[in-house]
Amino acid sequence: MALNSSRVLDRNGPITDGWQRLADDEAVKTGASALVSFQRLKNEHNALFAEAAAVGVEIGGDVTLEELEPFLPRLGLIVVRFAFMRDGRPFSVGRLLRERYGYTRDLRAVGDFIPDQVLFLLRCGFNSFEVGPNFSADALKHGVAAYTVWYQRGVERNQTVAEMRLGKAKEQA
């Protein structure tokens, strides 16, 4: 079960969320959506996939993605934990999961990140955010609108500035 004080947001604000975060020794409620540790997923994946309606996993930025790969087609949620605010590994993990491993379902960040980092997380493939009571949903909404053009292509396959320049040049030709 998610911590009582925590909420889940997407880029537009709070969303309802049915995932239950389970401690490693906590039984799976049949038919529930179970969020478990990576260790538990590795140990009990057969039982988990049999009992739960959906299975999600929480990983850290230090994850070995090759180990996670076999489970990806059956996972409904991947939560990547920021060990601390300046932990930059989730950004790479998100992008790799989306672009290299083709993971398409819910990708969520949790931990000490701040609203100002959310736009970059969205661009690296995250779509939901588990946050604490002090996290400002207004600041998130404001922050994700901070930039409208980018020099780099993100997971959302935006046009880069270079591509927009080329398009403009063609229009003018």
Added chain:
Amino acid sequence: MYIYDDFDHTVAQQRVAEFRDQVGRRLKGELSEEQFRPLRLMNGLYLQLHAYMLRVAVPYGTLSATQMRKLAHIARVYDRGYAHFTTRQNIQYNWIKLEEMPDLLAELASVQMHGNQTSGNCVRNVTADHFSGAIEGEVEDPRIVSEVIRQWSTFHPEFSWLPRKFKIAVTGAEKDRAAVQWHDIGLHIVRNDADEVGYTVYVGGGMGRIPVLATKVRAFLPKPELLSYLEAILRVYNRHGRRDNIHKARIKILVRDLGPEEFIRQVEEEWEASRQSGVNLPPQEEMRIARYFELPPLEKIAGPVAAFEDAKKQNRAFAQWVATNVHPHKAPGYAIATISLKPIGGIPGDIAADQMDAVADLAERYSFSEIRASHIQNLVLPHVKQADLFAVWQALGKIGFADANAGLVTDIIACPGLDYCSLANARSIPVAQRISERFADLDRQHKIGELQIKISGCINACGHHHAGHIGILGVDKAGQEFYQLTLGGAGDETASTGQLLGPGFSSDGIVDAVEKVIDTYLDLRQPAETFITAYRRVGPAPFKEKLYGAKQ
């Protein structure tokens, strides 16, 4: 030089608006100092000993006269009338108020400048040869790829929260004036046997407490594939670089811990998996950027310039300035002029607002409005007619910047040290000033010849002491400032790490020690031998003997 289009302007404006919002939230207490700190750092704002310090990016060291005037204006309105050019071609202001920062950034944005990524654990402002585009023998002007890298690294979604800061430098000539082997990534533009342009890529150089020269990870990287290769390096680093110990977080430690071979294998593997993913720049965009760096409309000048040759003959002081501060331009009849920001007894790199305006005037009148900042903390007028050099020199004399000491013993690099910096253990500036005064005699300086003294006030090595022919490191010994001496460092294509000579010296003793080292060199040098070549021939022994002999 590069000029923003609408897209660049949009990004710059949105950055100012974002930081205005962040400052507002900080002042209201919605952001804690811990949360705000990395945000302000990525806008160049440090909290120092006495006040906020702002580091403004001078991308690859290129400035226009208009930008220089704006920098002067900012010094007057937002600071105490002066600023400081740094060892990374940037400029710093020392007395900034947080609440004025948003307006200050808006003023910078109005002249296409910013403080983006001049601090923080991100890709820092890219540096390049300060003679780029003017010097003979370049494969390509390194500012082209530097601007490509500036845009690619600006607010990169994946690589803005790296384990530690990340510095990239580029040189386009055989002679390396950008110290590429001392950077996290060094790029040397080269041409292969098939006459294609590409890069020799170095990774994992760095100073700090563990000085390391970079590893050559690729002899030739084809030019069109640069950005995907940079992303591969950064992804390996972002995922696997250490985050548990700030002193072991630079990429040099990852290269060392994995071993160069394993590091290269991981980068190549990552690159193979991602090189087709559309990260590389479209060639048309590279060509678009390259056009901004074409030579200005120079006149065709044939044969020796009589006025210039005569002036040298008639004025010895001018001839001395030409000998040290003027380099040949690739166009006949033109020259590259170095403006020394190292007047005798001055603070290396410091410049007052009026001096900035005067330099802007000179650039407009004599150098197609172009100015460069060098990592040696000097300025450069890159495209001056030889016939105008005498007038330039006279004008520089009026603002106190006509010293004929570029590359000589008083052309000292020094970090701000304990006079300003919250990290420093010792003062750097007064040591630089006293060495400068000791060697004030210009004839003596010219006799000593090429010599780089570099001073850092702490082990973080912002004064590049590891790369100094003579390096000085300030340390704190039981509350006293002490100075260690290293010899034999170099930052050019023959890069090497200076070696510690022996026990440190007191603040009074360090100047005598430097003089003894230099006198020892003068005694033992062979004809035409510079300090560094002599040191490499004889090693540390004669210097040790002279400094410590009696004690041992």
